[in-house]
Amino acid sequence: MVVFSALLKHKNFTLAAKSLGVSVSHVSKQLALLEQSLGVKLVQRTTRSFTATEAGERFHRHCQKIVKIIDEAQNEIESQRDEVEGLVKLGLSQSFGTLHIIPAIQELREQYPNLQVEVHLFDYKVDMLEEGLDLWITNNEHLPEGYIARRIADCQFVVAASPDYLMQYTAPVNPHDLSDHNCLIYRSWERDYTNWAFVNLEQQLNVKVSGNYSVDLAEAVRDAAVAGWGIAYLATYLIRDEFKNGQLIQLLPEWKASQTMPFYAVYPSRHYLPKKTSAVIEFIKDKIGNPCYWDVQLSPYISRPN
Incomplete structure (x- = not known):
């Protein structure tokens, strides 16, 4: 199911295999076994296109729910670790992330040497499950259902x-x-x-x-x-x-x-938040500051009546 979800996300065998750290032949074999087990065709393939069948779309919706449950189970185990370690897939808006978060990533890595950060830049509404994100820092007002949104800053x-x-x-x-x-x-x-x-x-x-x-x-x-x-x-x-x-x-x-423009830290679950995700949230929150550090730096140039 994880392989099939990756295939539907990337629409490409090579990219799906790369995202999972396996070979293309392994992905192809797993898809064939899955189709054989279910007795239906899940995808239509030509030399130029790759699309899910109607049965494939229905199966994919169930797969997403199951993959989310697996991720939550993994997060529960990871939350019990004392060390901040492992991979965090971090989503950022392109402008905000490029200007204010990416320049601080090296400091984050120095603070947590066993932490790996994979940054994804977006300028559109994000499906966190589809993108496989652990954390999304966003000013988007339409936040995904079923996720926790913690307000971490207010931009003027x-x-x-x-x-x-x-x-x-x-x-x-x-x-x-x-x-x-x-x-x-x-x-x-x-x-x-x-x-x-x-x-x-x-x-x-x-x-x-x-x-x-x-x-x-x-x-x-x-x-x-x-x-x-x-x-x-x-x-x-x-x-x-x-x-x-x-x-x-x-x-x-x-x-x-x-x-004002609120910024939120959005993540999948309040109950089993891994320490690695919590550490990244706190780092970004402290880095932005309250008031935001750029507003403090702008204070000599901007008058703000009470």
């Missing part, structure tokens, strides 16, 4: 533009002034990012913005702002260096961008 937002843009256009003094500006839109399937939220000492405002550029990659919004294309509402984890280098300047300093 700031409204910003480049000096070049501000040389051409008068800076907004009130959130309503944004209607006169070209606003750069982050496009997301899970949230409406054309609704920018603000708060000051007296009131809260939600402003509907528009512009001639939208993109589904947060770094691309940041880069467009640096290039002077318009005004952006940016998560602070993206912009530390750009503020330090003077490439971006905060706008509306009397108003706080009231939206």
Whole structure:
């Protein structure tokens, strides 16, 4: 069943064999034995394609549940170990992981020499079971059912533009002034990012913005702002260096961008969390800090009204 699940995940005999650490011939033999035992064809193969039959899809759904139970049993045993050791398959968003977690992996390895970390970068909703992840650090609001989600950090937002843009256009003094500006839109399937939220000492405002550029990659919004294309509402984890280098300047300093971006550590089970997974969670949580370390570093450049 583990072999069949790997085949359905990778859609390729070579990749499935590599993921399991076995030979291609072993995978092929196990599939043949499984089909013979069940008396049905589980996959359709040609020289160019590999697809599951209807029976194969049904069997795969049951296999996933069984593999999850096996993983939980293994986690229960591993949780009783005193040492932090073994492999952790860690899922990260591409931008956040590249900027803030991957640079710290060496420190994690030095702290736990017997720990191996396999990083997977995603910019989409992840099926943790399908991807075989032990841990997923995400800001995704649609978290998988049947998993534990522990909130480990809250990232702030700031409204910003480049000096070049501000040389051409008068800076907004009130959130309503944004209607006169070209606003750069982050496009997301899970949230409406054309609704920018603000708060000051007296009131809260939600402003509907528009512009001639939208993109589904947060770094691309940041880069467009640096290039002077318009005004952006940016998560602070993206912009530390750009503020330090003077490439971006905060706008509306009397108003706080009231939206936050929570980060979660998502894992399969609360009861039998392996020490290796727990150690990685605590390391990442401490590394990010509370408040987030990048917000502390940005404090000389960003005003935050109470």
